[in-house]
Amino acid sequence: MLEFKKPLPVMVEDGNGSYEKGYAIYVSNSGTFENDVWCVTLCRDGIVQHYLSKQIRIEQNNTFNIIKK
Numbered sequence: 276m277l278e279f280k281k282p283l284p285v286m287v288e289d290g291n292g293s294y295e296k297g298y299a300i301y302v303s304n305s306g307t308f309e310n311d312v313w314c315v316t317l318c319r320d321g322i323v324q325h326y327l328s329k330q331i332r333i334e335q336n337n338t339f340n341i342i343k344k
C-alpha cells in the first residue's frame with residue numbers, strides 16, 4: 276500500500292460514462308500490472324470510494340508534468 280503525503284487530484288468514472296473530481300488518498304497493489312485499488316475522496320460530497328486502475332485518471336501532477344488541458 277502506498278499512502279500519498281498530499282492527495283492526488285484525480286478524475287474517476289461515475290458509472291454513467293462521465294468523470295467526476297476527487298482526491299486519491301492511497302493505492303493498494305492488487306497484482307503485477309493492473310487493477311490496483313485506489314482509495315478516493317469525491318469532491319462533490321466527501322464520500323470515500325475505491326476504484327480500479329482502469330477507472331481513474333490523474334488530473335494534474337506537476338512532478339510528472341501531467342497538466343489538465
